[in-house]
Amino acid sequence: MPSQILLLRVIRWLAILALAALAGAWAWSLMAPRQPGREAAVLGGATLPPGVVIGGPFQLVDHNGQAVTEQTYAGTWRLMFFGFTHCPDVCPTELQRLATVLDSLGPRAQRVTPLFVSIDPERDTPSALSAYVELFDPRIVGLTGTPEQIAAVTRSFRVYSAKVPLDGGSYTMDHSAFVYLMRPDGSFGTLFPPDVPPERITAALVARIEEGG
Numbered sequence: 646m647p648s649q650i651l652l653l654r655v656i657r658w659l660a661i662l663a664l665a666a667l668a669g670a671w672a673w674s675l676m677a678p679r680q681p682g683r684e685a686a687v688l689g690g691a692t693l694p695p696g697v698v699i700g701g702p703f704q705l706v707d708h709n710g711q712a713v714t715e716q717t718y719a720g721t722w723r724l725m726f727f728g729f730t731h732c733p734d735v736c737p738t739e740l741q742r743l744a745t746v747l748d749s750l751g752p753r754a755q756r757v758t759p760l761f762v763s764i765d766p767e768r769d770t771p772s773a774l775s776a777y778v779e780l781f782d783p784r785i786v787g788l789t790g791t792p793e794q795i796a797a798v799t800r801s802f803r804v805y806s807a808k809v810p811l812d813g814g815s816y817t818m819d820h821s822a823f824v825y826l827m828r829p830d831g832s833f834g835t836l837f838p839p840d841v842p843p844e845r846i847t848a849a850l851v852a853r854i855e856e857g858g
C-alpha cells in the first residue's frame with residue numbers, strides 16, 4: 646500500500662540522515678587539527694554519548710567455516726568493517742584501505758585482527774568470503790552467519806543495511822560504511838568515517854598499541 650511504502654521510505658531516509666550526522670560529527674573530530682586533549686578523547690572513545698553502547702557478543706562463522714565469537718579475537722585490537730562481496734565500489738575501497746593500514750603497521754599488525762562482516766549472508770558463504778578477502782589481504786578475516794546472527798551483530802554495532810531490488814530479479818545492499826576500532830577486551834574504541842585517510846587509522850592504532858593496550 647502506498648502509505649506504507651512512503652512510511653518505509655521516510656524511515657529509511659531518517660536512518661541515512663542520522664548516520665550522515667554521526668559520520669559528520671566523527672569526521673569533524675577526526676579531521677580537526679591535532680590537539681592533545683581532543684586526540685586523547687577521540688582515541689579513548691570518550692566522545693560517545695552516555696548510554697550509547699556499540700558492539701557486544703556475537704556468534705558467527707569465519708571464512709574457513711569455523712564457528713567464532715567475539716572471544717575468538719580477545720586480546721587483539723579489531724578493525725571491523727561491515728559490507729558484502731557483491732558491493733560495486735564502497736567495500737572494495739574500504740578493504741583496500743584496511744590492507745594499506747595492515748601494511749603500514751608492520752609487525753604491529755600481529756596485534757590487530759581485521760574483520761570483514763557480511764551484511765548479505767544469503768550470498769556471502771564462507772567460501773565466497775574466503776575468495777573475496779584474499780583479493781585484498783590474506784590477514785583479513787571474513788565473517789558470515791545465519792540471517793538471524795547477522796541481524797543481531799548489525800543491530801549491536803548499529804549498522805544500517807537494506808536490500809535493494811535490481812532489474813532482473815537480483816539485488817544489491819545499501820549499507821553504512823564505518824570502520825570500527827574495538828579494544829582487545831572487545832569494548833568500543835572508536836569509529837572512522839568511510840573517507841578517513843588510512844594514515845589516521847594507522848596513527849590511532851599505533852598510539853593505542855604503544856600505550857600498552
Ligand code: NI
Pocket residue numbers: 728729732733734735736737820
Ligand atoms: Ni559495500
